[in-house]
Amino acid sequence: MSLSFRQSDILNMAKQNGRVAVDDLAAKFGVTVQTIRRDLSELSDLGKLDRVHGGAVLRSGVSNIGYEDRRSLNEDAKTQIAQLCAADIPAGVSVFMNIGTSTEAVARQLLSHKNLMVVTNNMNVANILVENPECEIVVAGGILRRSDGGLIGNLTVSTIRQFKFDYAIVGCSALDADGDLMDFDFQEVLVSQTIIEQARRTFLVADHSKFQRSAPARIASLTDIDSFYTDCPLPDDLTRKLADWDTSLRVT
Amino acid sequence: MSLSFRQSDILNMAKQNGRVAVDDLAAKFGVTVQTIRRDLSELSDLGKLDRVHGGAVLRSGVSNIGYEDRRSLNEDAKTQIAQLCAADIPAGVSVFMNIGTSTEAVARQLLSHKNLMVVTNNMNVANILVENPECEIVVAGGILRRSDGGLIGNLTVSTIRQFKFDYAIVGCSALDADGDLMDFDFQEVLVSQTIIEQARRTFLVADHSKFQRSAPARIASLTDIDSFYTDCPLPDDLTRKLADWDTSLRVT
DNA sequence: TTCGATTTGTTCGTTTTTGTTCTTTTTGGG
DNA sequence: CCCAAAAAGAACAAAAACGAACAAATCGAA
Numbered sequence: 001m002s003l004s005f006r007q008s009d010i011l012n013m014a015k016q017n018g019r020v021a022v023d024d025l026a027a028k029f030g031v032t033v034q035t036i037r038r039d040l041s042e043l044s045d046l047g048k049l050d051r052v053h054g055g056a057v058l059r060s061g062v063s064n065i066g067y068e069d070r071r072s073l074n075e076d077a078k079t080q081i082a083q084l085c086a087a088d089i090p091a092g093v094s095v096f097m098n099i100g101t102s103t104e105a106v107a108r109q110l111l112s113h114k115n116l117m118v119v120t121n122n123m124n125v126a127n128i129l130v131e132n133p134e135c136e137i138v139v140a141g142g143i144l145r146r147s148d149g150g151l152i153g154n155l156t157v158s159t160i161r162q163f164k165f166d167y168a169i170v171g172c173s174a175l176d177a178d179g180d181l182m183d184f185d186f187q188e189v190l191v192s193q194t195i196i197e198q199a200r201r202t203f204l205v206a207d208h209s210k211f212q213r214s215a216p217a218r219i220a221s222l223t224d225i226d227s228f229y230t231d232c233p234l235p236d237d238l239t240r241k242l243a244d245w246d247t248s249l250r251v252t
Numbered sequence: 253m254s255l256s257f258r259q260s261d262i263l264n265m266a267k268q269n270g271r272v273a274v275d276d277l278a279a280k281f282g283v284t285v286q287t288i289r290r291d292l293s294e295l296s297d298l299g300k301l302d303r304v305h306g307g308a309v310l311r312s313g314v315s316n317i318g319y320e321d322r323r324s325l326n327e328d329a330k331t332q333i334a335q336l337c338a339a340d341i342p343a344g345v346s347v348f349m350n351i352g353t354s355t356e357a358v359a360r361q362l363l364s365h366k367n368l369m370v371v372t373n374n375m376n377v378a379n380i381l382v383e384n385p386e387c388e389i390v391v392a393g394g395i396l397r398r399s400d401g402g403l404i405g406n407l408t409v410s411t412i413r414q415f416k417f418d419y420a421i422v423g424c425s426a427l428d429a430d431g432d433l434m435d436f437d438f439q440e441v442l443v444s445q446t447i448i449e450q451a452r453r454t455f456l457v458a459d460h461s462k463f464q465r466s467a468p469a470r471i472a473s474l475t476d477i478d479s480f481y482t483d484c485p486l487p488d489d490l491t492r493k494l495a496d497w498d499t500s501l502r503v504t
Numbered sequence: 505t506t507c508g509a510t511t512t513g514t515t516c517g518t519t520t521t522t523g524t525t526c527t528t529t530t531t532g533g534g
Numbered sequence: 535c536c537c538a539a540a541a542a543g544a545a546c547a548a549a550a551a552c553g554a555a556c557a558a559a560t561c562g563a564a
Contacts, residue, residue: 004511019257022551032513037552050254053520053551057254123391126375130398139375139403141393141411146382151391155414159393159407256521274541284523289542305530305541 100171352423
């Protein structure tokens with residue numbers, strides 16, 4: 001189904017002003033409010049607009065909403081994984097934490113750790129750990145990605161290279177059957193790779209949903225990971241591989 | 253659930269001024285205070301605002317009490333100064349914004365500027381400008397200072413050196429009678445000096461309270477500043493000096 | 505033209521929002 | 535500490551907006 005003239009006009013007006021009102025539109029097009037309501041409902045069903053009382057607004061927060069959704073996805077599982085991971089991080093060490101909701105969950109579990117130094121390219125992690133006065137926070141510079149508060153780009157990579165970490169806590173978008181960590185964003189991959197290079201020990205946190213997804217860019221292999229924290233048992237062959245690779249597996 | 257027109261307007265006003273008053277809003281929208289109260293309660297439930305007696309204030313990610321106190325000091329004056337300063341920043345330029353409440357006020361006035369690139373070592377500025385989709389945000393790395401969300405240290409300086417800005421917007425802790433910009437923190441001084449070096453034009457924003465204070469470390473002189481935005485006329489001799497130095501003075 | 509499909513207008517019951525009135529809570533001054 | 539004024543909150547009634555059902559109109563194809 002395609003949009004009527006009126007509907008695409010409405011959409012244009014919404015793009016100009018960010019919003020449209022039912023009454024205004026009815027007057028402008030010389031039709032009844034009911035007709036406008038139908039148009040707005042359809043545009044809302046198509047995902048172009050969000051309906052509000054009295055009119056509609058542009059669906060601007062697409063990325064943000066996606067992020068909120070993602071955050072609430074498997075929240076309990078993520079918290080449990082994070083507890084397990086945080087328990088393996090002693091006091092008085094330096095830790096890098098990268099982008100991702102799982103990583104943020106770990107940050108929440110580090111709120112009562114003592115004498116930490118945390119470097120991160122994730123604005124949310126910084127905002128969370130501000131509450132822990134025993135934690136020195138270093139923010140890696142970079143271009144701010146609105147969708148998830150991540151800092152990315154060359155600047156981030158070159159900043160990270162100036163450090164060496166006791167621990168790196170990384171997440172990933174997907175984990176394929178061969179045991180490769182995958183991501184959607186190529187820029188983020190470069191950052192993650194640099195982190196792994198600069199860390200003495202690397203922890204991966206990922207819930208089971210990452211097994212069912214696929215992503216285009218390869219970050220690293222589980223070979224490069226020291227401990228992998230997750231919430232469901234892995235397929236047998238992957239478990240065996242992990243043993244061969246000296247990667248310890250921690251399941252909640 | 254999506255926000256009503258009025259609610260998103262309220263949120264925008266809060267973002268510009270840092271706070272909103274129930275009575276003002278009721279008058280502005282032509283509705284009763286009860287309706288406004290309901291809006292504010294909902295926005296508060298959604299975590300967008302914090303409710304206070306008489307109105308609501310913006311909920312800021314990185315905050316502490318001392319800082320909040322300082323923020324509300326001279327708030328109106330700071331907003332006016334910020335408006336003046338933001339009006340002199342055209343679309344499509346690169347801007348650096350450093351630490352300070354005055355600088356954050358300018359950030360709020362830049363929320364509807366188009367096609368900006370803003371580099372900052374201030375987490376609050378980044379958090380404010382996230383709302384402007386026309387603004388690319390680059391966060392300079394550094395050690396996070398809890399008291400004000402500033403990023404400081406060598407890392408910050410070396411990051412900033414990688415850029416050249418069309419405009420720099422700086423604040424300072426104090427301004428002495430000779431026309432020198434002073435600060436409390438030596439590390440921050442280094443950052444500010446670097447910023448001024450790397451900027452084609454430098455704007456200073458400072459309200460009159462800065463004249464009555466003193467601070468130990470010298471950042472620069474008003475000689476190095478292109479425009480100075482403030483809220484009270486300066487002593488005559490300083491005004492003359494500014495004219496000699498080719499520093500334009502803008503008083504609200 | 506005539507049929508059928510689609511769009512629009514009309515009506516009406518339902519839901520949401522707003523205003524009104526009242527009591528309770530907070531605030532600031534003696 | 536107590537009191538008065540301002541602000542907040544709760545409950546209910548009024549108003550506005552909504553959605554569904556159906557009738558009227560518009561339009562294209564047979």
